[in-house]
Amino acid sequence: MSLRGIIHVDMDAFYASVEQRDDPALRGRPLAVGGRDGRGVVAAASYEARAFGVRSAMPAGEALRRCPDLLFVRPRFDAYKEVSRQIRAIFRRFTPLVEPVSLDEAYLDVTRPLTGPAPPAEVAARIKAAILSETQLTASAGVSFNKFLAKTASGMNKPDGLTLVGPDDAAALLAGLAIEDFHGVGPRTAEKLRAVGILTGADLAQASEAWLVRRFGRSGAWLARIAVGQDDRPVEPDRPRRSVSVEQTFARDVAGRAALAEILRELVIDLNRRLEETGFRGRSVILKIRSADFVTRTRTTTPKPFPQDVESLWKIALGLLDRPEPPRGRVRLLGLGVNDGTEEADPRQFDLFGTNGRDFPQG
Structure with a gap:
């Protein structure tokens, strides 16, 4: 049985790179995309900012302590979505088997590329070159014989890397x-x-x-x-999305219903934006609460009809915060998400909310 040719393409610091591309004054400077206020969070950091230890999902206050000269810009999701559409169009010139993971990354099966027989690493190099030529952005690619190894490889030589992991490696x-x-x-x-x-x-x-x-x-x-590097998952072009979520870890633990409700309101707005961005409509709403002692609890409801706007989602989220009662003691994290109501989760997806805020690009 011949091995598959799988590529994982991950754009480099995607949101920040788009901002630096579109505004020459931002090039070469430490940049964060996100909110600068006390409860703001870094959605993406340029490589200049990462040199100071600034990372996505980091509270803005912590990012500024690490890099006092850090520049913040507000996200422009319409711009990122448009670039993402361009990149996916490039992918589909090489293969119909494209599985988007987020705006800035995807798996491709190039076992039989549309451009004719070629080693997968050569196809990956051509894809990277097309992305750079047509968007002026760099991408890193991992090439292997399964998805897990391709994903591992893509993060090994960032930015602008191309890493091949063969069976012997x-x-x-x-x-x-x-x-x-x-x-x-x-x-x-x-x-x-x-x-x-x-x-x-x-x-x-x-x-x-x-x-x-x-x-x-x-x-x-x-x-x-x-x-041992075993992963038989196929690249699934029409893979259905099963959940969308957002969360915030606080720079300082928060106590009191009023303060938590204010933060939850911001999460509702962010989650609603994510739902609009992805077109996802779920069945269940999940509130995640992590206390100061790192104990995590979730509260779930399945509303009928499912909320279609911010205010309806806000009422449901607030109800979860209050029932059975508002959290006692200090809270270090709140998360809010929706899923499709599937009872059995994917064993590879340990947590609906992810492990590192992957709602934000990491490349």
């Missing part, structure tokens, strides 16, 4: 990765793995699947597979 590459660098292993899961002595991919590969399932449930089977 995979075992050594994964063995040397820190456990938190495995795609899909977020901070909570990494912490649990480290607590039992699993620090690297080599450690993970030595653990039996049965033991991992006992310790981590259904996701343990997936952990056992990725430890």
